[in-house]
Amino acid sequence: MRNLLSMEHLTTTEIAQLIRKASEFKSGARPFPQYNDQFVANLFFENSTRTKSSFLVAEQKLGLNLFDFETSTSSVQKGESLYDTCKTLESIGVNLLVIRHSENAYYDKLDNIQISIINGGDGSGQHPTQSLLDIMTIHEEFKRFEGLKVLICGDIKNSRVARSNYHSLTALGAEVMFSSPQEWQDDSIGAPYVDMDEVIDQVDIVMLLRVQHERHGSEEVDHFEAGHYHQDFGLTPERYQRLQESAIIMHPAPVNRGIEIADELVEAPKSRIFKQMENGMFLRMAVIDTILENRKG
Numbered sequence: 094m095r096n097l098l099s100m101e102h103l104t105t106t107e108i109a110q111l112i113r114k115a116s117e118f119k120s121g122a123r124p125f126p127q128y129n130d131q132f133v134a135n136l137f138f139e140n141s142t143r144t145k146s147s148f149l150v151a152e153q154k155l156g157l158n159l160f161d162f163e164t165s166t167s168s169v170q171k172g173e174s175l176y177d178t179c180k181t182l183e184s185i186g187v188n189l190l191v192i193r194h195s196e197n198a199y200y201d202k203l204d205n206i207q208i209s210i211i212n213g214g215d216g217s218g219q220h221p222t223q224s225l226l227d228i229m230t231i232h233e234e235f236k237r238f239e240g241l242k243v244l245i246c247g248d249i250k251n252s253r254v255a256r257s258n259y260h261s262l263t264a265l266g267a268e269v270m271f272s273s274p275q276e277w278q279d280d281s282i283g284a285p286y287v288d289m290d291e292v293i294d295q296v297d298i299v300m301l302l303r304v305q306h307e308r309h310g311s312e313e314v315d316h317f318e319a320g321h322y323h324q325d326f327g328l329t330p331e332r333y334q335r336l337q338e339s340a341i342i343m344h345p346a347p348v349n350r351g352i353e354i355a356d357e358l359v360e361a362p363k364s365r366i367f368k369q370m371e372n373g374m375f376l377r378m379a380v381i382d383t384i385l386e387n388r389k390g
């Protein structure tokens with residue numbers, strides 16, 4: 094693995110190896126290798142709290158040199174293309190790029206870039222490190238994927254998290270279902286759409302998604318009614334009560350409390366939302382280490 098662009102490029106064996114390595118970093122069973130001679134730049138053209146900061150911590154734990162790149166003060170503001178920006182960083186000696194961009198599959202334009210790229214999210218396309226940290230969290234809980242029922246609720250059409258997770262969880266043997274307002278369904282993905290209330294007491298995992306207002310038109314934003322959405326597609330206390338004893342709740346965050354999930358459920362006993370964030374840092378360490386190890390070899 095020299096890049097991580099999409100979950101569709103990873104085999105289930107590679108996924109298992111990454112999860113194992115991340116778990117070993119987390120438990121202390123594996124020492125943190127140090128890459129003091131390597132430079133990394135984080136290029137975030139879309140907002141981020143968790144992904145950017147957990148990459149930053151992961152990079153520092155691995156001893157990498159952080160190349161200070163601010164999209165707001167770079168020549169991107171003068172119209173420089175993403176390709177030219179990346180080529181420049183490659184020429185200067187950066188070894189690894191972490192990129193988040195609003196354009197789907199932006200990485201297709203970066204074929205001629207020789208340094209490694211980790212996709213930190215491309216538009217509504219893919220978010221591979223989120224999917225891997227979700228898989229790690231699920232594995233920690235259930236120790237298997239085969240036969241697990243996963244309900245993903247919300248803005249499926251605009252969610253890179255839904256797309257990445259549908260692909261990888263299905264490949265690992267889980268059964269993935271979607272629940273979504275008609276206008277945010279995307280039939281090209283392949284999972285069946287179900288009524289949340291009909292399956293809520295049978296699923297092992299409920300994954301709530303944030304409504305992606307930034308990818309909606311202004312009319313869609315104006316017509317959105319948070320209260321209705323919460324009643325129809327959110328995790329309410331009533332639905333929480335119907336969950337199986339062993340079921341867990343996930344959300345990639347940022348969470349809109351009271352919309353996708355009732356405020357008081359964000360840290361309820363079944364919630365693994367902050368566990369996902371904790372795992373994300375170790376998972377990103379595993380991805381960076383695997384890529385840099387392969388480049389050496």
Ligand code: ASP
Pocket residue numbers: 214220223253254302303345346347
């Ligand atoms: N943080 C996730 C992402 O970047 C989920 C979200 O923003 O809703 O896709």
